[in-house]
Amino acid sequence: MQLTGLPIETVGWLAAAAALLITVLYVLKLRKRKVEIPFSPLWGRVVTAQKDRTDWWRRLQRFLSWLIHIVIAALLAFAMLGPHFDDEVLDERHILILLDNSASMGATDVTGGHSRFDVARDKAREVLDTVGGNDRVMVALFSNRVQPLGPFVDDPSLVEASLRDLQVTANPVDLGQALDFAVDSLRDRQPAELVIITDGAGYDPDYPPDVDFGEEVTVRHLAIGERSENLAITAFNARRYPSNRMDHELFVEVRSFFDRPVDATLELSADGRLIDTQSLSLGAREIHRQFYPGQATAGERLEARVRLNTPDARDVFPLDDRAYAVIPPPSRLSVQLVSEGNLFIEGPLLLNNHVDLERLDPDGYDPNAEFDVTIFDRVAPEPPATGHLLYLNPPEEGSPFEITGLEDSPIVTDVRREHPLMRWVTLADLNIGETNTFALAVDDTPVVAAFGQPIIVARDDGERRKVGIGFDLRNSDFPLRVGFPIFVLNVLDFFAADDVEMARSYATGQTWAIPVARDADTAEMIDPDGQRHRAAIQRDAALFYGEKPGFYHLETNAGDITIAANMANPEESDITPHILEFESAQVDHQIDDLLFDRRQIWIWLLFAALALLLVEWFTYNRRWTV
Amino acid sequence: MAQAAPQSADAFDEAFLKKLEYLYIVSQKIAAGKHKAKRKMRLVGSGIDFADHRQYSPGDDVRNLDWRVYNRTEKLFLKLYEEEEDLHIYFLVDTSRSMHLGAPNKWNRARQVAAALAYIGLSNLDRVSVVPFASKITDRMAPTRGRAQIFKVFDFLDRAQPGEQTTLKSAFKTFVSQNKRAGLAVVISDFYDPEGFEEGLNILRYHRFEPMVIQLFDERELSFDLQGDVELIDCETGEPRQITVTPAMMREYTRVFEEFCQELETYCTQRQILYFRSPIQQSFEDLVLKIFRAGGFLK
Numbered sequence: 015m016q017l018t019g020l021p022i023e024t025v026g027w028l029a030a031a032a033a034l035l036i037t038v039l040y041v042l043k044l045r046k047r048k049v050e051i052p053f054s055p056l057w058g059r060v061v062t063a064q065k066d067r068t069d070w071w072r073r074l075q076r077f078l079s080w081l082i083h084i085v086i087a088a089l090l091a092f093a094m095l096g097p098h099f100d101d102e103v104l105d106e107r108h109i110l111i112l113l114d115n116s117a118s119m120g121a122t123d124v125t126g127g128h129s130r131f132d133v134a135r136d137k138a139r140e141v142l143d144t145v146g147g148n149d150r151v152m153v154a155l156f157s158n159r160v161q162p163l164g165p166f167v168d169d170p171s172l173v174e175a176s177l178r179d180l181q182v183t184a185n186p187v188d189l190g191q192a193l194d195f196a197v198d199s200l201r202d203r204q205p206a207e208l209v210i211i212t213d214g215a216g217y218d219p220d221y222p223p224d225v226d227f228g229e230e231v232t233v234r235h236l237a238i239g240e241r242s243e244n245l246a247i248t249a250f251n252a253r254r255y256p257s258n259r260m261d262h263e264l265f266v267e268v269r270s271f272f273d274r275p276v277d278a279t280l281e282l283s284a285d286g287r288l289i290d291t292q293s294l295s296l297g298a299r300e301i302h303r304q305f306y307p308g309q310a311t312a313g314e315r316l317e318a319r320v321r322l323n324t325p326d327a328r329d330v331f332p333l334d335d336r337a338y339a340v341i342p343p344p345s346r347l348s349v350q351l352v353s354e355g356n357l358f359i360e361g362p363l364l365l366n367n368h369v370d371l372e373r374l375d376p377d378g379y380d381p382n383a384e385f386d387v388t389i390f391d392r393v394a395p396e397p398p399a400t401g402h403l404l405y406l407n408p409p410e411e412g413s414p415f416e417i418t419g420l421e422d423s424p425i426v427t428d429v430r431r432e433h434p435l436m437r438w439v440t441l442a443d444l445n446i447g448e449t450n451t452f453a454l455a456v457d458d459t460p461v462v463a464a465f466g467q468p469i470i471v472a473r474d475d476g477e478r479r480k481v482g483i484g485f486d487l488r489n490s491d492f493p494l495r496v497g498f499p500i501f502v503l504n505v506l507d508f509f510a511a512d513d514v515e516m517a518r519s520y521a522t523g524q525t526w527a528i529p530v531a532r533d534a535d536t537a538e539m540i541d542p543d544g545q546r547h548r549a550a551i552q553r554d555a556a557l558f559y560g561e562k563p564g565f566y567h568l569e570t571n572a573g574d575i576t577i578a579a580n581m582a583n584p585e586e587s588d589i590t591p592h593i594l595e596f597e598s599a600q601v602d603h604q605i606d607d608l609l610f611d612r613r614q615i616w617i618w619l620l621f622a623a624l625a626l627l628l629v630e631w632f633t634y635n636r637r638w639t640v
Numbered sequence: 641m642a643q644a645a646p647q648s649a650d651a652f653d654e655a656f657l658k659k660l661e662y663l664y665i666v667s668q669k670i671a672a673g674k675h676k677a678k679r680k681m682r683l684v685g686s687g688i689d690f691a692d693h694r695q696y697s698p699g700d701d702v703r704n705l706d707w708r709v710y711n712r713t714e715k716l717f718l719k720l721y722e723e724e725e726d727l728h729i730y731f732l733v734d735t736s737r738s739m740h741l742g743a744p745n746k747w748n749r750a751r752q753v754a755a756a757l758a759y760i761g762l763s764n765l766d767r768v769s770v771v772p773f774a775s776k777i778t779d780r781m782a783p784t785r786g787r788a789q790i791f792k793v794f795d796f797l798d799r800a801q802p803g804e805q806t807t808l809k810s811a812f813k814t815f816v817s818q819n820k821r822a823g824l825a826v827v828i829s830d831f832y833d834p835e836g837f838e839e840g841l842n843i844l845r846y847h848r849f850e851p852m853v854i855q856l857f858d859e860r861e862l863s864f865d866l867q868g869d870v871e872l873i874d875c876e877t878g879e880p881r882q883i884t885v886t887p888a889m890m891r892e893y894t895r896v897f898e899e900f901c902q903e904l905e906t907y908c909t910q911r912q913i914l915y916f917r918s919p920i921q922q923s924f925e926d927l928v929l930k931i932f933r934a935g936g937f938l939k
Contacts (some may be wrong), residue, residue: 046871046882052738052861053832054874054881059896060889061881 019096029091036083062363089623093616106148108166108203110196111138115211116187117581118589123241125329130238131182134211137236141209142143142170147542156192157185158523162454184333186522186586187216193225204230213239213561214592216585227599239591244271245278245329246587250318250337250580262341264306266318270296271588277323284314314341315565333449334587338578347506358493362502387509400511402479407486410473415471415482416453422630424449424464433461435472436510439497447486479509520579522563529553531572540567652794659925660759667760667932673772688930693717694912702799705810728783728823729761729768736774736806737875738832746856749796749920756928762786770796774803774812805876806833808840822848830856831904855904859919862894
């Protein structure tokens with residue numbers, strides 16, 4: 015027998031005092047109702063006769079009544095001790111419930127048509143409902159981030175209330191982060207119970223991590239989920255062709271997580287209009303990739319949707335059946351070319367439909383004129399107050415790039431291929447007659463160098479961007495190469511901060527940095543459900559944490575932007591349930607022995623005391639014990 | 641139980657007088673052929689005509705023992721002779737607190753019975769006296785004769801003050817010392833005397849009074865609507881008695897009361913004392929007629 019109530023010394027004193035009080039009350043004469051009678055000697059005879067006849071029984075009756083009250087007091091005292099059976103777990107435990115609310119928990123494959131998250135939440139409630147009085151419990155949601163619902167508390171009802179409003183997210187899962195949180199939370203709080211309620215889907219293949227939970231931490235995994243049938247769009251991208259800002263290419267990746275062939279339909283719509291439909295026959299676990307070349311769209315909201323057609327199959331995870339993309343409208347640039355004449359640079363600019371070109375002689379250059387981009391060809395006058403700058407073979411005097419020397423027939427040895435200027439451009443075997451080499455400033459990036467001497471440098475000081483090319487285009491074969499027009503486009507895109515590789519698409523469960531105009535200082539995001547959220551602006555980008563796939567609309571004081579968000583996570587779309595195992599800890603997959611069986615003996619003791627009280631009352635009123 | 645109720649001013653109203661007249665007519669039929677003012681008393685040795693035998697009890701005059709009967713039966717019997725003289729009728733009416741308990745109470749019934757019998761006595765030209773008593777005698781109505789004196793009896797009974805505790809012995813001692821002329825002593829009481837009724841009645845007998853006992857009781861005393869722990873207070877002595885009343889105790893109380901009444905009746909019967917017992921819930925006419933038919937009061 016275990017006692018968890020008041021200290022036994024306290025209860026002992028209380029019980030002794032109660033017994034003493036009961037005895038004193040029995041010894042004391044009650045204040046009785048007075049009744050006037052005509053002749054008391056007759057009653058004296060009655061009492062004498064009764065006493066002679068039942069004296070021993072009356073004593074026993076009084077003793078029984080006293081004994082019943084003593085037993086009642088003893089029962090109450092025992093109840094105050096808080097007795098429990100020996101097999102009950104009564105030690106103070108810290109119970110941490112990690113509740114998975116990643117995207118895969120939205121699958122509706124469990125019995126009853128509920129989502130995995132609904133079942134997981136019920137399991138969490140089940141654990142909360144049965145924790146012991148000495149336990150401390152905390153619930154934390156986890157997907158690709160951990161979100162505790164509160165600190166460790168001894169009242170599970172506080173946590174249960176917050177469980178009701180929880181929803182599943184479209185985020186991927188990061189179990190490692192959740193386990194790190196668990197280890198930190200349970201450190202110095204042992205013995206402890208770690209209950210992980212998850213479907214085990216979408217975890218890193220390198221899992222299980224070797225986590226040191228501690229010696230007195232019992233790890234439990236309550237597996238949720240029954241099936242893995244899912245048809246998903248795991249990628250949906252749109253990219254613009256470099257040569258034509260109006261021309262785009264779309265890419266869709268559809269994965270089947272069925273273990274048998276299924277038929278499906280892939281639909282593509284723009285701004286709500288269906289523009290393409292394609293029937294797919296997918297084998298077991300097949301990945302289908304579909305390209306849509308030459309899509310002359312711009313500024314449109316694209317949506318890809320896959321529908322399962324096989325009659326006896328059911329897609330239990332609808333969250334990844336849709337994917338979204340937005341192709342931003344191309345920006346037009348006003349460009350002034352300050353040159354005495356250079357067809358090599360003038361040609362690509364004239365061919366670009368999104369460039370408004372104005373060519374000026376150096377004598378006619380006006381530094382007060384406002385252009386998005388100014389190109390100085392072999393001159394370096396006073397730069398304009400605004401706009402980005404491209405210097406072609408700038409003279410030493412007036413050049414913003416410090417010239418360190420002159421190299422004859424330089425050999426290009428270092429090309430920073432990841433830089434936006436060099437996208438899809440190769441400079442192999444580039445012939446240059448002679449070139450200036452630059453000294454690097456703080457904000458400079460050497461894009462192309464010859465044996466460590468930068469000859470093409472990109473500068474971004476936070477306010478404007480500048481690109482310096484150390485050689486004369488006419489004194490090299492660079493303009494004759496197919497990559498030169500692309501290089502020019504890259505330069506313009508670099509100035510315009512226009513990423514041509516992918517259209518604006520963001521992954522759910524991440525903090526997005528959405529480029530905004532330089533003069534934007536307020537931003538408000540409208541999510542796919544129409545709810546408005548404030549977004550912070552930092553370094554020309556609006557920061558927002560998005561958890562829902564769909565179209566988002568960002569409103570700033572300098573213009574609006576529409577973006578698309580997708581789950582686009584093949585690991586998360588693979589909703590096959592997995593059982594968690596750890597190398598460092600034994601994992602229990604049931605909670606039967608965790609449950610604190612509330613066999614509250616004290617309640618039954620109270621009932622027994624009450625029953626005895628009723629018996630005493632009944633017998634008293636029936637004059638059996640008086 | 642209820643507290644003592646005030647006496648009724650209308651106890652002797654016109655209707656009561658009509659009832660008395662009726663009772664008188666009835667009594668005349670029962671005692672037809674007798675001479676007025678020649679009532680016979682059962683006095684031992686003072687008359688000539690043999691009347692009856694009765695069993696000897698201590699205190700009797702041994703000169704009146706019937707030795708012949710003793711020879712035959714080896715039991716002592718007294719010879720009783722009838723004595724003819726003007727009869728004195730004394731109504732000894734209990735005024736103790738127990739007689740005034742409840743409403744209606746035994747005192748009202750005692751007054752009615754005393755008045756009715758007094759009327760008969762006055763109508764027969766007997767000398768009637770009313771003596772209220774409790775622990776002692778504080779007042780008495782002098783012997784009077786004639787039907788017209790009934791209103792004097794009424795008035796006296798109305799003015800009688802409640803007494804305290806019943807003590808037959810001391811009260812009757814006083815009575816016999818004040819009344820040397822023997823006669824019929826009608827004792828109307830509940831006989832709730834802690835010292836017992838025997839000595840009081842014996843005093844009357846020893847002083848040649850012919851006692852007649854009328855015991856009044858209240859049936860409500862036998863049917864207490866009472867259970868549980870109570871403190872019983874004797875209305876006369878104030879003695880408290882703590883008790884837990886149970887149905888079994890109520891049954892025992894009834895039995896004890898019956899036993900008490902039986903003791904009184906046995907005592908009276910053994911001494912050839914006329915004994916009548918009546919609950920106050922019974923009409924007083926029935927009690928009076930019962931007394932008439934018993935033949936002890938009407939000679």
